[in-house]
Amino acid sequence: MPNYKLTIAYDGTRYNGWQKQGNTEKTIQGKLEAVLERFAGQYVEINGAGRTDAGVHAKGQVANFKLDKAISCEELCRYFAEYLPEDICVLSAKRVDERFHARLTATKKHYRYCICNNAKHADVFNRKFEMHVKEPLDVDKMTEAAGYFVGEHDFSSFCSNKHMKKSKVRTVYGVTINCDGDKIIIDYEGDGFLYNMVRIMTGTLIEVGLGQRLPEDIPEIIARKDRQAAGFTAQAQGLFLMEVFYE
């Protein structure tokens, strides 16, 4: 069956996340499937690479779907542009190998967390796209702490889903922190991330930046394999799924 890959950007503010949850929920997947159904004349399931939460954004979400017959990718893109709401945009569509699966064949993901730091007021223009932390953060300490995340670890302490029975071992390839004025940008790359993992790592780094924890506490937090050991879950609106990589 012809298999299609979509690259998608969205402002997640108005949505209950990527994944469809029943009929009435307002999700990115649901919006895309509704337009695709209209285009294809039948319901078609779309698989997303990352199940972003309510309020989380994407600049490069990837999804795929299969159809009975081949279609024109250009025509499909124009159709999405016409019928999708203005906060969801299909950046590109292309036909891919039948074995391609947006989630299962992904080899690396890049998430970004944006913080507005040490500004007296939240930025009215970026309020949906960053977390405002009023108190000054020690970025050197945060960078030191972030180094401990890198590598293959059991990230149970950084997972909100207690009922998940699958392995919680993931490999973090890198965490880099950049500052630009009052903006702090944290980039995470890894082979996969558990439910809320990026937000809990970010919350923990913020606590380090505030001096509430030490960088060298991180290995112990990881070793505990207990959600209670880690920091708070940073707000959804600061998080972006930037890119998904494949072989």
Added chain:
Amino acid sequence: MPNYKLTIAYDGTRYNGWQKQGNTEKTIQGKLEAVLERFAGQYVEINGAGRTDAGVHAKGQVANFKLDKAISCEELCRYFAEYLPEDICVLSAKRVDERFHARLTATKKHYRYCICNNAKHADVFNRKFEMHVKEPLDVDKMTEAAGYFVGEHDFSSFCSNKHMKKSKVRTVYGVTINCDGDKIIIDYEGDGFLYNMVRIMTGTLIEVGLGQRLPEDIPEIIARKDRQAAGFTAQAQGLFLMEVFYE
């Protein structure tokens, strides 16, 4: 009477502009006055420097108001931060000379217009903060055209208000155009701007950038003193009142 100057940022998306128009309208002035009334225990009129339209934003709007008795600016700022909606922010408040009037004593204003150019799709994150022009714009030609706006002119051709009887002579100090990737930023500085003037100048520059007009057409357009002679009114959402200057 004690006189206070406010500097204000707002995302104008949800509002019917700055100026109050009856009781039911949702305006920036109305929101600010409602909070101030609560603080002061009585209705107090707030004068804004620029009457931004519906959907127009501000990073440095200035306003002033007078009170019977002196108040603490710090306390007032905290009060605004607590009671204003998250898309309006009082950046600072300070007591000023009694003769200060946000609009009447302003000597210069800086407006910025933001365009997303030559990108296949509108940017989902900036869709409320820029105008998307799909076709490539010739920025050199636009810059050449912009030069003709500089100086003291009767800008009747660039004013949407037909019933305005006051002088339409204004002095534009400078128009500069900068590009950064697919973003085009046009900065306008002048002693004052007529109703829709910045948006009509921008629409006219876009028409020049598209090759529909020539840069050297501008002097003739100005000379005509006729709204019909100029270009279209660029969308409200790309416009920002950046700063207001005083002696």
